[in-house]
Amino acid sequence: MKQLIPIICVWLLWSCEYPVHDHFIEIQKPAEAVEMAVYLTADNDGERIVLSESSTLKYNLSVAGGRRIQGCIFEMGERRWEFPDQSSGYIYVDKSDFPDGEYTLSCTLYAATESGSIADQLGAESYAGSFSWPLTVTTYYPPAASLRHAINADGYLELSWDRPDIGVLPFYSYQVTGTYWGVDIRDMAQTSFVDRSYVGENRWYNALVYFENKEISYREPWSLGYIQLNEVDPVFEIDYSQEDSIRLSWDNPYKSAVNIALDYSPLVAGYKEKSIRIPYAPFGARQKPVQMTFIPYEETDRTYANGFSKWLSVVDSHGKKVSSSDYFYGIMAYHVTEDVLYVSDHDTLTSLVMPDAVVYKEKVRYNSYIKSIYASLSDLTVAVCDNNLIDLYDGKAFRNVRTVIADPQRYFTGAITLTDKGKLLCLSYNGAAGKTEGQVYDATTALFEASFELPAEIVDLSNVFITPDARYLYTSSYSAIYVVSLDEAYRVTGTKRLDMYSSGWCVNPRQTNQLFASANGKIYQFDVAAGLSPVSVWDYPGMFVANIDPATGYLLLVGQAYVAGSDYVKIIRPETNEELATIPVSGSTNYRLAGNTLMSGSGYVMNIKKQLKK
Amino acid sequence: MNTRIFPFCLSFLLSLCLPALLQAQQVTIEYAAGYGIYKMEDMKGLFKSSISSIPIRNIRVTDLFPGYITHHVKAGVTWKALHHAGLSVDYMNTAAHAAVSDYSASYASTLRMKGVRLGAFYRFALPHTAKNLLSPYLQLSTGAVFNNGKATESLTFTDSKEDSSSSSESLEGVNFFVEPAFGIKIRVLPILSLHLNAGYEFDLTQQFRYQGQSAIIGPDWSGLRVQAGVMVCLF
Structure with missing residues (x-):
């Protein structure tokens, strides 16, 4: 029985719970490792x-x-x-x-x-x-700016910079930008760039180094430097030594071509030489502005370049410019005996020895502008008139000045003359009386001596000539030329009126009764002492009377301004109406002849003795 | 329903047995071991559907509520050589199992069902064979089945670095059954007999409760029962 107990226990334990079955499958184990x-x-x-x-x-x-x-x-x-x-x-x-x-x-x-x-x-x-x-x-720090510029052997602007230490940063390009322009350089070894479009104008340049954007981040570029180039000053030379043309040359440190405009009209474009010849203009032409625009030498480099311009003036008139201003109003006087030309330019008085117009002396007068100059036909005295005073000098050195001062409420009109008797006659406006009067001073002492009234009918006194013998005072209006006669006491003795719509008139300073006037294409010669009928009448269509050369007595006729085909002057021997010379001139200015020197209102003088018919 | 029927039946049987008890000639103790086959249709369906959702290939259902050994203990009294009644306690269990394992890990899901029957029985021997060596009889049992289900799931990795896991859930319930059977009693000694019988259990109700809540399915223990045992007459 006792042996049965463990058997019974085993039986009971084994049978109390159904034994489940397993399910095992064979699977090959994977490899130990793989790539x-x-x-x-x-x-x-x-x-x-x-x-x-x-x-x-x-x-x-x-x-x-x-x-x-x-x-x-x-x-x-x-x-x-x-x-x-x-x-x-x-x-x-x-x-x-x-x-x-x-x-x-x-x-x-x-x-x-x-x-x-x-x-x-x-x-x-x-x-x-x-x-x-x-x-x-790590941290990279951008390098210090190192952008430099120089002119290379070919004359072009060459920019250069130091190669940046970028470590492992992936270089993409250098970018050089300038005003209106930019270029990318993908070769990191190239640390310079020649800008063939730059010719010397104001321009800035900026150089950056860019890094490759690997689709993962954007990297700020580094600056390699910035420069601002200022406009250069090319050296210009104007050579007037050749008679047929003027040679203009220039030197720009940067290789460039040039567009030239003369007097605002294009002369040449894309000109690659460094000098050019400009023909002379007719005598008397004002200074012409010349615009020199420097552009890239090669046409292919001109796409974005503006270049730069420089302005200069060319005196392309024959003769010599005796006034520095382009707005010279032709206030000159010629001293026959000294062969000296006196020229005023605003407040500067200059004496030039003719015929070469060499400056003898300059004198600055700190007064109001000079209205007129008169050189005596009798002695060395020269009178210089402005609003308030008249200076009297002895000769081209402007010595021994005497000054006539206008009374209060008066101003001088500019009409002056030095008589053969050593007197200074002048017109001054009397503000108190409301009229212009004549005055007489002693040229040596500058003291007042007398005055005279002008006829009431004479209203326009803008163009007056008082003869050096103090016999006549000529003036004109729109429709008439007046001849006022003076006696020895400087009193008005009579007035003659010559009705004429004259385009110009002048009086022979040596023969003060000889009057020349132009009207309707004719030149009239009068003897005012004899009457007002013309002594001679010549046909000179399109010409008007300018003046009589006080040294030679030749009559200067000038073509009508702004009339086509009239840009010339004629020198006439008045006694015989012989044409001594016809000289082309630049229109739109007035001309005078004195001592065989043609003078223009634009400030030029030219000796024409060689051009006169013998 | 089942909670009202069961006490009524038990009371009815006991009332039948009571006169016998008053006239009892022997008190018996009996043990039998048997084999039972179970329907378990709902539980089979439940188990299969739970397995189909497992994201592991090659899982096999190795056991699906097969029949298994049962244990029976009866205590009763006999009278007039024809009648035998008493109380019985029976134990039966089965299981469903699905698993797969390989060199790397093993997975198993098991649903074990255990049932303890508590009931009463009555045997009636055929009159002219009641005192023979071989005495056939008819038997009727009824009572309650106390169900116990336990669902477990485990995943075990061969490599101890990986975390294994397992879980289990329990279900309980009570069924009401009736079991008619036919048997033979073999008188070995005056106080010792052998019994052989075969019957069929009918589960009139199936019940499971999960965490206090009634489930919609329950174990169905219905099926063939065969058993053989030893009876000892005490006095």
Whole structure:
């Protein structure tokens, strides 16, 4: 019985619970290891990853056999990035989390074994691979500006800079920009650039180095420098030595062509030489403005270039300019005996020795502008008149000045003369009386001696000539020429009126009763002492009377201004009406003849003795 | 329903037995071991559907509530050589099991069903054979089956680095059964007999409760029962 008890117990224990059955299947175990790889795209120096700024690193995972990638875990320092079920992606590394220094970036890659086992089906069986890369966190500082400029051997602007130390940053290009323009340079070894479009104008340049944008981040470019180039001053030379033309030359430090405009009209364009000849203009032409526009030498370089312009003046009139201003009003006087020309230019009085018009003396008068100058036919005295006073000088050196001062409420009109008796006759406006009167002063002492009133019928006194013998005072209005006779006491003894719509008139200073006037294409000669009938009448269509040369007595006729084909003057021997010369001139100015020197209202003088018929 | 029927039946049987008890000639103790087959249709369906959702390939259902050994203990009284009644305690169990294992891990899902029957029985021996060596009889049992189900699931990795997991849930309930049977009593000694009988259990109700809530399914222990045992007459 006792032997039965354990048997019964075993029986009871065994039969109290149904024994279930197992189901085991044979599955081949996977290989111990498989090929795995992690491809990382990041800035590097060949040995280490280098981070100089917050960056996004690109990774690609690869497992042999195309096994399913279960994910990966990147770790660096205390940072951890997990990427489940991704075979590629991006890791953003914030540089602020990592001070400059050395680190190790590690990656653990998990891939399914694909053995089909239970653990594999549940993702509990995988291959694991570990990878690591040394990594340096550093900070790059852009270099100091080093942009330089120079003119190369070909005459072009050459910009250069120092090659920047960019470490492992991926170079993309240099970018050089200038006003309206820019260029990219993909070769890092090229640290210079020649700008063939630059010819010396105001322009700025800026050079930057750009880094490659690897689709993961944008990197700010570094500056290599900035320069501002100011406009250059080319050297100009004007050579008047040749009689047939003027030679204009220039020297621009930068190779360039030039567009030239003369008096606002194009002369040449894209001119590549360094000098040009400009023909002279007819006598008396005012200074012409010349615009020199410098442009790139080659046409292909002119796309975005504006170039720059310089202005200069060319005195392209024959003769010599005796006034520095273009707004010279032709206030000149010729002294026959001294062969000296006196010229006023606003407040400067100049004496020039003729025939070459060499400046003898300049005198600045700090008064109001000079209205008129009169050189005596009898002695060396020259009178210079402005509103308030008349200065009397002895000779071209302006010595021994005596001054006639206008009374209060008077001003001088500019009509003056020095008589053969050493007197100064002038007209002044009496503001108190409201009329113009004649006055007589002693030319030696400048003391007042007498005055005379003009006839009331004479209203217009803008163009007055008082003869040097003080016998006549000529003036004119729109429709008449008046001849006022004076006695020796400077009293008006009579007035003659010559009704004529004259275009010009003049009086022979040596023969003061001889009057020449022009009207309707004819020149009339009068002897006012004999009457007002013309002594001679000549046909000179389109011409008007200018003046009588006090030295030679020749009559100067000038063509009508702004009339085509009338840009010339004629010199006539009045006794015989012989034409001694016809000289082309520039219109729109007045002309005078004195001492065989032709003078223009634009400030030129030219000796024409050689051009006169013998 | 079953909570009202069971006490009524038990009371009815006991009322039948009471006169016998008053006239009892022997008190008997009986032990039998048997074999039972179980329907368990609902539980089979439940188990199969739970297995189909497991995301592991190659899982096989190795056991699906097969028949298994049963244990029976009866205590009763006999009278007039024809009647035998008393109380019985029976134990039966089965299980459903699905599993797969390989070199890397093993997975198993098991639903064990245990039932303890508590009831009464009445045997009526055929009159002209009651005192023979071999005495056939008819038997009727009824009572309650106290169900206990335990569902376990485990996943064990061979590599100890991986975390294994297991879970289990318990269910309980009470069925009401009736079991008619036919048997033969073999008188070995005056106080010792052998019994062989075969019957069929009918579970009139199936009930499970999960966390205090009634489940819509329950174990159906219905099926063939065969057993053989030893009866000892005490006095």
